[in-house]
Amino acid sequence: MVQLTLPKNSKIGQGRKIDAANGANGARTFKIYRYDPETGDNPRWDYFTIDLTKCGPMVLDALLYIKNEIDPTLTMRRSCREGICGSCAMNIDGTNTLACTKPIEDVRGEVRIAPLPHMPVLKDLAADLDHIYAQYGSIEPWLKAGSPPPSRERLQSPEDADALNGHDGHGPAACILCFCCSTGCPSYWWNGDRFLGPSILLQAYRWLIDSRDEAAGERLDALEDPFKLYRCHTIMNCTNTCPKGLNPAESIAEIKKMIAERG
Ligand code: SF4
């Protein structure tokens, strides 16, 4: 379990307690991190008690119920509600995960919800992802091939496609860029300005093993750096927290091996 470390603007006060459950048997309380930089106020915890029969079974359902019925200022990202877009990544009950695939019934007692740890907060549950997306851009996540393009698409054998997708669908191409892993990585917390972190390194690995890509040498040159790659100390939080069941720690180890083997 990734322990909750509060976002970067913390001294959190107690906020409002709103009971909207009307004494219902199935009432649950959601303790939600609130922060609005435009007010100049410190962050706070708000408590919303709701009747769970009024919303769907996932944490995102409860958040949307609170936003739609009680407090429209509650801010979060969400889109697909199917565990595919990665938008609703947040820290729930001490673990980074996707609100749309996290059943409320998996949490005992009060449901504590905070933004992804150790990131600047834009508002409430929305972390600032500008830096991590810039890091994503820095690995040039697109196919690089100097050879003349074929008349149709660049083909790949089923075996080569399996390397990307994984036999069980858990290969690096299944990453949804939710950043649960990077924001659960202690090394990324302390060195995130220069360490690329597990999500971006897993993406780098995805291009390194793509049989259609012809830039492995230059990609490895760019990664061979004491901070970008070697701040990973194999703590494994990343793999433990990935809501898609991927293994970024293994991808990082494979990149290190590729660099060691090319001498
Ligand atoms: S294995 Fe590496 S990248 Fe993953 S949590 Fe540990 S230090 Fe971070």
Ligand code: SF4
């Ligand atoms: S490896 Fe997993 S946790 Fe990390 S960004 Fe990709 S899907 Fe999210």
